Amino acid sequence: MPALMIQGAGSNVGKSLLVAGLCRAARRRGLTVAPFKPQNMSNNAAVTADGGEIGRAQALQALASGLDPITDMNPVLLKPESEVGAQVVVQGRRIATVKARDYAALKPQLMGAVLESFARLRAAHDLVIVEGAGSPAEVNLRAGDIANMGFARAADVPVVLAGDIDRGGVIAQMIGTQAVLDPDDAAMISGFLINKFRGDVRLFDDGYRLIAERTVWRGFGVLPFFADAAKLPAEDALDLPRGGGSGAFKVAALVLSRIANFDDLDPLAQEPGVALTMVAAGQAIPGDTDLVVIPGSKSTRGDLAYLRAQGWDIDLAAHVRRGGHVLGICGGYQMLGRVVRDPEGIEGPAGETAGLGLLEIDTTMTPDKRLTRTRAVHAASGLPVEGYEIHIGRSDGPGRARPFAFVDGAPEGAVSGDGRITGSYLHGLFRADDFRAAFLRGLGAVSSGLSHSATVEATLDALADHMEAHLDVPGLLALAR
Structure with a gap:
């Protein structure tokens, strides 16, 4: 069955949210859709229906897809325990704790589990939407890669590159990513989109055109900042709720x-x-x-x-x-x-x-x-x-x-x-x-009587509506192969 991969021009560009929104959009079209992230690094995990653990973002994406999360949705999970070491969880079960320098040697052994989990999801659903990790521009980590281009090429999944304009430098992020990639890796990228725009989107028209001309990638749109993202469970500590509210x-x-x-x-x-x-x-x-x-x-x-x-x-x-x-x-x-x-x-x-x-x-x-x-x-x-x-x-x-x-x-x-x-x-x-x-x-x-689950469901629908209004969602879904 078809699959599509969202990779990022950097960390925390909003890949997880983009995949969740696409999953909900595909589900509303009557497709059975599943999320997949080959390798995740997070201490914010979810317990799955099959008794394992996966990244919290994949659990949210499963909810957007109308599914109970299972370990195949995130076959490799790294849980940092110190500045230099992390627990390695494979298909929901801890197999080791390793130092970062030792994980590089372990990665090639994990590709089999990654492809096995992906194959099961692909066989069971109309569409699989894949999330990359970090950025493919980290070419120093390319050897043995299972998270980005290593996976995309092994599974033959087309890639759309997402950039975060909110942090600045997005033109260099996008063009620079293409410049540093191996030509065969760069050939996997079929298009790009820009995320987290604030203000008048028309002001970026020239920048958007420049990216498309320099990369010869198809543009799928510019997505304005989605303020209600704070109502959805976050995975990265960078997205911790900053507090707020004026309650007594x-x-x-x-x-x-x-x-x-x-x-x-x-x-x-x-x-x-x-x-x-x-x-x-x-x-x-x-x-x-x-x-x-x-x-x-x-x-x-x-x-x-x-x-x-x-x-x-x-x-x-x-x-x-x-x-x-x-x-x-x-x-x-x-x-x-x-x-x-x-x-x-x-x-x-x-x-x-x-x-x-x-x-x-x-x-x-x-x-x-x-x-x-x-x-x-x-x-x-x-x-x-x-x-x-x-x-x-x-x-x-x-x-x-x-x-x-x-x-x-x-x-x-x-x-x-x-x-x-x-x-x-x-x-x-x-x-x-x-x-x-x-x-x-x-x-x-004093409690408001708020329904948390209803809030999350409504926010996922609002996210899908937001993406439908500003991105070429039909084009993105049609890109899957």
């Missing part, structure tokens, strides 16, 4: 150095009664905060050290003394306990690190990773909560006698005796509208 209930979320699965914050950010502040390195937790959220982390002990280096442990102690509330999710839950032990050195050097001591639990890291979609019942309200677990480590201790929720009758998470400190392994818990409303009401906040 103040939420502060800590931007950890290895923050993971931060889309937990999206439903809170969209609540009109909530004002969300993202607390970055060097900033203090605001003194008027009602709830501090410690999100997930790819390196719990490393981020405990990072948290203390920012002085956030001191801010948290003061926040608790003032009667404030704290919620730790996954790695954040582990940090709230008395100690985090890593006897086998799974996340880094073997050893143990003192936790924040706000919950009576101890955590021990173990080699096995828990990957599951979870249905729970909130202990305080009796309301259903649906989420997912994606973590290593097991937590236990007296605090578990006061669970956050119950899963098949077994306790999950922990709550302090005064009810102000909460920890849970459940990601995605705030997507449950009734639970989110009850949770906020329990802290004295």
Whole structure:
């Protein structure tokens, strides 16, 4: 069946959003369409229907396609654990942790899995829309490439190159990409489009013409900036919600150095009664905060050290003394306990690190990773909560006698005796509208009754409408082969 690939003239040019919009546009034409990204690098992952993990962007693209996400949609996922190393996940399962210089030697061995997953998707759907990674202009990484031109040539998939005009220099990005590519790689590019334009699109007419003349590529249009993108789950830490809202209930979320699965914050950010502040390195937790959220982390002990280096442990102690509330999710839950032990050195050097001591639990890291979609019942309200677990480590201790929720009758998470400190392994818990409303009401906040899932669906439709209005979407879909 036909396939089309969107590559970028640089990182963060909006490839993920473009693929999501094309998937929704194709679906609305009655096609069965699936997203595919050969290799992704992200700590913001989703648990799939087949019990693995893929990049969060591919899960959103699956939603745009009307599909449940499966591991074939992102067969190679790299999850950075340090500045120089990353966990390698192949077809949903962790196979190794390697240093960047060693991954180059591993890549050629992964092409078989990539093509195998792609073939299964192609056999099952009318159309597959593929997302590249980074940029094909990074020709120093071309040897053994499985993410961009290496894949496009191996699978014979036509490429459209997307450029981001918002950051400037887009003409050089596009023409320069063609200039540095191997001629056989450049021949795979059938056209281009420009993304994230602000202002009067006609002012770029001359620039658009220049790109088309110099490259001899077909232009598929200029897409104005899509402001509602913030309503969709983000994958890259560069796209973290910057906070906002003028609600009376103040939420502060800590931007950890290895923050993971931060889309937990999206439903809170969209609540009109909530004002969300993202607390970055060097900033203090605001003194008027009602709830501090410690999100997930790819390196719990490393981020405990990072948290203390920012002085956030001191801010948290003061926040608790003032009667404030704290919620730790996954790695954040582990940090709230008395100690985090890593006897086998799974996340880094073997050893143990003192936790924040706000919950009576101890955590021990173990080699096995828990990957599951979870249905729970909130202990305080009796309301259903649906989420997912994606973590290593097991937590236990007296605090578990006061669970956050119950899963098949077994306790999950922990709550302090005064009810102000909460920890849970459940990601995605705030997507449950009734639970989110009850949770906020329990802290004295006002919930709007917002339906998060309806907001995401409506935004995907609006994205497809936006692309149909400004791009040659029929031409893009007809390009697929």
